[in-house]
Amino acid sequence: MRSLDYLTILVYLLLLTFGWLSVCGASYDYSASTDLLSLSTRSGMQIVWIGTSLLLGMIILSVDSQYYEMFAYALFVLLLLLLFGTIFNPHSIKGSRSWLVLGPVRLQPAEFAKFATALALAKFMSGRDYDIHKWKDFVKTLAIIFTPMLFIVMQRETGSALVYLAFMLMLYREGMTGSVLFTAVAAVFYFVVGIRYSEELLLDTPTHVGRFVVMLAIQVFTTLMIGIYHQNHWRQSLTALAICVGTTVVSLLFSLYVIPFNIYWIQLAVTVLLVAWLLWTVAETRLRTYLWIAFFAVGSLVFFNMADYALNNVLEEHQRTRINVLLGLEEDLKGAGYNVHQSEIAIGSGGLLGKGFLNGTQTKLKYVPEQDTDFIFCTVGEEEGFVGAAGVLVLFLILILRLIHLAERQPTRFGRVYGYCVLSVFLFHVFINVGMVLGLTPVIGIPLPFFSYGGSSLWGFTFLLFIFLGIDARRNLTVA
Numbered sequence: 001m002r003s004l005d006y007l008t009i010l011v012y013l014l015l016l017t018f019g020w021l022s023v024c025g026a027s028y029d030y031s032a033s034t035d036l037l038s039l040s041t042r043s044g045m046q047i048v049w050i051g052t053s054l055l056l057g058m059i060i061l062s063v064d065s066q067y068y069e070m071f072a073y074a075l076f077v078l079l080l081l082l083l084f085g086t087i088f089n090p091h092s093i094k095g096s097r098s099w100l101v102l103g104p105v106r107l108q109p110a111e112f113a114k115f116a117t118a119l120a121l122a123k124f125m126s127g128r129d130y131d132i133h134k135w136k137d138f139v140k141t142l143a144i145i146f147t148p149m150l151f152i153v154m155q156r157e158t159g160s161a162l163v164y165l166a167f168m169l170m171l172y173r174e175g176m177t178g179s180v181l182f183t184a185v186a187a188v189f190y191f192v193v194g195i196r197y198s199e200e201l202l203l204d205t206p207t208h209v210g211r212f213v214v215m216l217a218i219q220v221f222t223t224l225m226i227g228i229y230h231q232n233h234w235r236q237s238l239t240a241l242a243i244c245v246g247t248t249v250v251s252l253l254f255s256l257y258v259i260p261f262n263i264y265w266i267q268l269a270v271t272v273l274l275v276a277w278l279l280w281t282v283a284e285t286r287l288r289t290y291l292w293i294a295f296f297a298v299g300s301l302v303f304f305n306m307a308d309y310a311l312n313n314v315l316e317e318h319q320r321t322r323i324n325v326l327l328g329l330e331e332d333l334k335g336a337g338y339n340v341h342q343s344e345i346a347i348g349s350g351g352l353l354g355k356g357f358l359n360g361t362q363t364k365l366k367y368v369p370e371q372d373t374d375f376i377f378c379t380v381g382e383e384e385g386f387v388g389a390a391g392v393l394v395l396f397l398i399l400i401l402r403l404i405h406l407a408e409r410q411p412t413r414f415g416r417v418y419g420y421c422v423l424s425v426f427l428f429h430v431f432i433n434v435g436m437v438l439g440l441t442p443v444i445g446i447p448l449p450f451f452s453y454g455g456s457s458l459w460g461f462t463f464l465l466f467i468f469l470g471i472d473a474r475r476n477l478t479v480a
Contacts, residue, residue, distance in 0.1 A: 003473040004061070005406060011399045012057075012450070012465060016050050018380075018392060019451035026363050026372035026379040027453070042372055042453050049455040053462040060466040065474045068467055069414055072116075072123035076144070079116040082109045083151040098157035110160040111460030113148045115467060118421035120144050121167060125174060126414035132175045141171065159444035166428035170420040179225075183296065186221060190214050190304045195311060196327045205255040207263040214304050215267035219244035222274060222297040229289045240277070244270055271297060323442060339375060340439045342368045347381030347389070347438070354385030372453045374445050377437045396430045396449075406472050415471045422468045426461075 020043065027042040038044045082100075086109050089097055100107045121144055124130065130137050145167050152161040172181050197210035223244060227237030251266045278294035281287065311320055346362035355361070360382035362368055368375050381389045400423060407419030426449055433448040435441030447457040 001473075003476060005402070005469060005472060008399065008402050008406070008465070008469060011395055011402065015392075015395055015399070015450040016053070018395070019376075019448075020046055020050060021357065022376050022379045022383075022451050023372050023453050025358055025360055025383045026376055028358055046453055049458045052455070053458050056459060056462050057466040060463065061470050061473070063470065065415075065467075065471040068119055068418075068471065069123055069126075072119035075116045076120035079109060079113040080148060080151065083113055083148055083155070087151065087154045098152065098155040098160065106456070108160070108454075108456040108460075110148075110152045110155070110157060111456040112463065113152075114163065114425055114460055115463040117144060117148055117164065117167070118418050118425070118464065119467070121170070121421060122414045122418035125417050126412065132171065133177075138176075159446045162432075162444055163425060163428055163446060166424040167421055169424040169427070170417060173420050174417060179292075179296075183299075186217075186300065187303055189217065190300065191307045192327065193217075194304055194307055195323075198308065202252075202263070203256060205252070205260050205263060207255065211264045212267070215264060215271065216245070216248055218297060218300045218304070219248075219267070219271055219274065221300070222271075222278075222293060225293045225296065226290070229293070230287070240274060244274065268301075271301065339369050339443060340436070343371075343375050343378035343437045344439055346371075346378040350382040350385040350389075352386050354381075354383045354388055357383055359383060370445075373447060374433065374443075374452065375437055376451050376453070377434055377448055380451075392451075393430075393434070396426075400427055400430075403468075406468065409475065410472065411475055415468075415475065418471060419468050422464050425464060 023046045024036050024043040028036065035041070036043045037047060039048065086098060086100060089100060098108050098110055100109065121141065124141065124144060125132070132138055132141065145164055149161045149164045152158075152164075168176075168181070168184070172178070194210040194214045197213065198208055200209040201207065202209050202212050220241065223237055223241040225237075226240065227234040230237075247270050248263065248267060251263045255261050255263055275294050275297050278290045278297070282290045282294070311323065315323070342362060346360065346368055349355070349362060350360075360379060362382055363371050363379050368378055371379055377389070377392075380392055384391070403419060403423040403426065407416050407423060410416040410419060429446055429449050432441050432444065433446055433452075436443045447454065449461045450458065
């Protein structure tokens, strides 16, 4: 008990308190005149979930942390079986089969699978012979992450599945090459720019802005990677960059002032020649890095040209509409953009200090759908204003920074890996949830930790956090 991190527990309790007040504000109905503590109301039921979460936290802290490592794989397999079984359950809620209905209680196994996946990752990566740079170990690590994701997607719960991508941040801390993270960022750039500007023409040429910018980016990224990964090859890197950019500029000028044509095809030809040169260099020098750079360029081309197909033929209609609304390609204020538009109005109407507890008009009149679950942050903004919303974000920032500190002081790799898994999940949830309420990220339907109404998410976050607090409390008893 003396080794417990009471600052983190204090932040946890404050978040629970403000979360409950937000649920009260989002769900209270003046016309019904019901008691906030009545079990017939969401605010009353949230008290039950908070009470049981505190009890769960105490039980978790009383368990020896060695058992979490000992039974990590067993818990992971058990949750995988539960996730797989949930796919075939007969209860469908809002088109999703991710809920198990047990009488009056509904549980979402995907919320509990997060801590089980984190434990399995920590157990596997703390093995004596584990090396993240070995392909065999890296592929097994990805399998642990993507297997529950696959089952959750099969439950038609894409938002909850995407949360598991947060574990990639932990892999980056544990030595995963930065090129993987850069590739992911580049893919997002290709997708957003390519789709957003796919129909806009470049000046007076028949070239689309999206294709032009993405192709130029692929060439710049590819050529600069040569110098970055081989410091003594900067001359070749800058020469290749100059040729690519120079060819693009000359083609643009020719298309503007001589004969208009689609510059994309020249860019594509130059990129193909660049890849051919990289492969020829591999054959001549045996430098494997050039091969990976060539793969990056080819993969970028394939991904970019498949992005439009995936958007229009793979994603479901509501997902496609949400992305188009986010990118500004559609304005659907009565459909896919309704939630975000109303939440922006609610947050903006709160002003600096807010309208006061239970005085939010947007929330009281039920303008914002899911305002006590996925969109609960708009209640904070409306009732508590900018000051209250900023205060909540500061609390989450303190929690994130504290988790980094706790993870770094762990004497074992098991504790550090699990700590960064917890940190990554909380960071992903806060960033995406607040972002989608403000209209900055796609609406994927994930809860705000300790604020959104519901037992599954609250219990799941409590499991995640308190297992780590238990591991940290026993760090002085653990031999490094």
